Amino acid sequence: DVKVTQSSRYLVKRTGEKVFLECVQDMDHENMFWYRQDPGLGLRLIYFSYDVKMKEKGDIPEGYSVSREKKERFSLILESASTNQTSMYLCASSPSRGPRGYGYTFGSGTRLTVV
Amino acid sequence: AQSVSQHNHHVILSEAASLELGCNYSYGGTVNLFWYVQYPGQHLQLLLKYFSGDPLVKGIKGFEAEFIKSKFSFNLRKPSVQWSDTAEYFCAVNAFSGGYNKLIFGAGTRLAVHP
Secondary structure: OOOEEEOOOEEEEOOOOOEEEOEEEOOOOOEEEEEEEEOOOEEEEEEEEOOOOOOEEOOOOOOEEEEEEEOOEEEEEEOOOOHHHOEEEEEEEEOOOOOOOOOOEEOOOEEEEEO | OOEEEOOOOEEEEEOOOOEEEOOEEEOOOOOEEEEEEEOOOOOOEEEEEEOOOOOEEEOHHHOEEEEEHHHOEEEEEEOOOOHHHOEEEEEEEEEEEOOEEEEEEOOOEEEEEEO
16 A cells, blocks of 8 residues: 655665655655654755646755656755755655645655765 | 744653643735644644634544634644654745745644653
8 A cells, every 4th residue: 555655665875975765656646755854843945846847946956956757756966965955855745736725645754874 | 923832842741631732823915824743753643633614623643623713823733642643743834925835844842641
């Protein structure tokens, strides 16, 4: 019954490395999102996408980029990882582009540690 | 700017105690509101949602929330908590602008229920 799959549960990377976080959904959802979750800060939106090859910046896009070449896959890229990017990264998808906003389905998260 | 405020960051209760978690939002458009729960080691799950109609909404596992428009609030309640309710709870509002939906989350409330 897997719906949103994030490729890695735990990752450890070195400062300056280029890091790819992959997310795949099997629900044919149009919308996909990347959040980071930090204690006391909740979930903060990094980037989102409403269509293939389309992306929009969220609230904290600095240091990140994204790629959506296929509808089911949304990748988050850390161009040059830094220690302040150590966090839990959550991918989510939703079916609706209309104003209603039906809520998201989340993946299990990738806990990234940058050393 | 849209925002969500959760008043309590940590709540500790004994089993059978009643629960109320506060949530206030700042958003000028049509409001869709959500409560998500994250059990230890698990992904975020939708607890309940409000779109329109009856301001008292019921969710899974005996939770309910009341939308009070005049107070910009959407507080979560449960009459009698169980040890298994130990989790982190997130309130979220759907913001629709520029033709896009995005969920804005509060900082979360960690609930610990002691037997």
